Amino acid sequence: MISFRQTVLAATALFSSQLFASPWIDANELFLRNHIQQLADAGVLSAPVTTYPLMWNAISADLLNASPDKLSPRLQQSYAQVLHYFNRAQRNQYNHQLKISAANEAKRFNSFGDSQRQQAQLQLSTEYIGSFWAGKLSTQLRVDAEDDNSLTFDNSYLAATYGNWVVRFGAVSQWWGPGWDSSLIMSNNARPLPALSLTRNNSNAFETPWLNWIGPWTFTAQMAKLESERHIPNAMLWSTRATIRPISKLELGLSWSIQWGGDGQPNSLKDFLDAVTSKQECANGADVCDPSLNTKLGNQLAGFDIRWSDSIAGVPFSVYAQTIGEDAVNNIKPADKAYVFGIDSIFSIMEQPIRVFLEYTETEVACGKNPNSLNCYYEHTTYYTGYRYHQRAIGTTYDNDTIAWSLGFLGQFENGQQWRSILRIAQLNTDNIDRAPTSSMVGNQVSKIAEDLVQLELQYQWPMFSGLLTIGGDISHSSYIDKKSKNEGNANVAWEYRY
Numbered sequence: 001m002i003s004f005r006q007t008v009l010a011a012t013a014l015f016s017s018q019l020f021a022s023p024w025i026d027a028n029e030l031f032l033r034n035h036i037q038q039l040a041d042a043g044v045l046s047a048p049v050t051t052y053p054l055m056w057n058a059i060s061a062d063l064l065n066a067s068p069d070k071l072s073p074r075l076q077q078s079y080a081q082v083l084h085y086f087n088r089a090q091r092n093q094y095n096h097q098l099k100i101s102a103a104n105e106a107k108r109f110n111s112f113g114d115s116q117r118q119q120a121q122l123q124l125s126t127e128y129i130g131s132f133w134a135g136k137l138s139t140q141l142r143v144d145a146e147d148d149n150s151l152t153f154d155n156s157y158l159a160a161t162y163g164n165w166v167v168r169f170g171a172v173s174q175w176w177g178p179g180w181d182s183s184l185i186m187s188n189n190a191r192p193l194p195a196l197s198l199t200r201n202n203s204n205a206f207e208t209p210w211l212n213w214i215g216p217w218t219f220t221a222q223m224a225k226l227e228s229e230r231h232i233p234n235a236m237l238w239s240t241r242a243t244i245r246p247i248s249k250l251e252l253g254l255s256w257s258i259q260w261g262g263d264g265q266p267n268s269l270k271d272f273l274d275a276v277t278s279k280q281e282c283a284n285g286a287d288v289c290d291p292s293l294n295t296k297l298g299n300q301l302a303g304f305d306i307r308w309s310d311s312i313a314g315v316p317f318s319v320y321a322q323t324i325g326e327d328a329v330n331n332i333k334p335a336d337k338a339y340v341f342g343i344d345s346i347f348s349i350m351e352q353p354i355r356v357f358l359e360y361t362e363t364e365v366a367c368g369k370n371p372n373s374l375n376c377y378y379e380h381t382t383y384y385t386g387y388r389y390h391q392r393a394i395g396t397t398y399d400n401d402t403i404a405w406s407l408g409f410l411g412q413f414e415n416g417q418q419w420r421s422i423l424r425i426a427q428l429n430t431d432n433i434d435r436a437p438t439s440s441m442v443g444n445q446v447s448k449i450a451e452d453l454v455q456l457e458l459q460y461q462w463p464m465f466s467g468l469l470t471i472g473g474d475i476s477h478s479s480y481i482d483k484k485s486k487n488e489g490n491a492n493v494a495w496e497y498r499y
Contacts, residue, residue: 024053030113048243103492197222235262259299
């Protein structure tokens with residue numbers, strides 16, 4: 001059996017040239033998230049861990065106070081990996097990255113950890129981590145980008161710490177929710193949103209007995225500016241999320257987004273407060289209407305998620321769910337809801353731990369009381385481009401009117417090699433109708449017509465040429481109502497060097 005000391009030394013030797021420090025763990029670190037989730041499910045980490053970026057200070061105290069020698073070999077391995085990432089984040093003041101990626105076509109679906117939204121990309125970045133502030137300048141030269149922006153500055157930021165709060169300005173990938181393949185309200189499917197945000201730095205519980213029972217908690221709020229090439233140019237997006245962990249097995253999250261303002265729309269502070277305080281307007285855009293047709297001001301989405309972790313006969317497992325509604329009844333209760341349900345577990349093959357998850361996503365949401373009236377989720381009568389940014393949904397990668405199943409596997413070997421596979425079976429645009437069938441900017445951005453899809457995606461990573469080489473691809477079969485079925489394949493390769 002491999003000792004804990006050997007595991008730490010192996011992790012240090014194999015990953016020292018590949019890791020990249022930041023004040024937080026971002027939504028591109030899939031395999032690090034896997035290790036963090038294992039420690040959280042086992043009670044080693046007490047902080048909520050379903051909001052990314054995840055602040056290092058939220059988990060650092062538990063990480064440093066843990067007794068690794070009392071953990072199982074599987075958890076020792078995860079502890080060694082997370083501890084090494086944390087030590088790098090504490091030790092490195094300057095970090096640089098070169099990444100080159102190419103594919104025969106842009107990636108259609110993005111799950112946690114994905115960031116390829118174009119055919120090819122050259123990325124250069126440099127980052128400074130100080131005691132009270134940090135900053136990163138990241139540039140991307142993109143080829144055949146969906147939004148025709150060939151030069152971008154995604155993942156650039158400037159952040160400062162004040163007390164137990166971190167103020168950040170920049171465009172950073174985010175993921176809100178317990179899902180591995182899908183998040184309904186904030187995911188890395190679209191490009192990172194340029195935003196001003198405020199985030200709680202550590203997750204310590206309240207000291208007062210009146211609130212101490214909610215356990216460790218996190219909070220983040222941000223104001224983002226959307227692109228100018230949309231139906232309402234320069235619209236704003238207010239988003240906030242809070243999570244609590246009252247007991248080690250249970251994590252609860254609340255999320256809320258409001259699309260408001262923009263060119264030609266009310267943009268004052270009062271208008272924003274009207275939206276936040278649930279002032280209503282006519283859903284059909286009229287000045288006066290029947291009260292039954294009232295809806296909240298702006299394009300609002302809100303809901304909650306839950307994750308429960310336990311074990312049966314020593315085998316760990318978790319069940320999780322997320323629901324996000326596009327409207328509300330009684331001003332509070334979300335309506336017109338979409339859903340994500342999932343279950344995950346860890347098992348071993350030849351002493352190598354493998355995470356498996358089965359996830360269900362449903363965005364087939366009816367508008368109001370008519371069950372046959374779809375094409376409303378992520379849509380809005382005023383903000384006609386919808387809950388999207390640069391032609392991708394800000395929430396789930398499947399966009400609206402979809403029923404999707406995904407079966408995923410994550411694995412990592414002691415030599416630093418990592419792999420992932422996802423089998424997707426989906427019914428896209430189930431009603432075969434789109435609100436803008438000829439537009440590339442409005443309506444469903446995944447499929448304008450009904451499509452039954454089966455897709456297998458594979459990815460493998462290993463240290464090479466002093467960096468990290470990733471190869472992957474997917475094969476899919478699509479069938480349609482009014483045209484011939486087709487088979488497609490996509491291959492991609494990426495190499496990144498971090499120093």
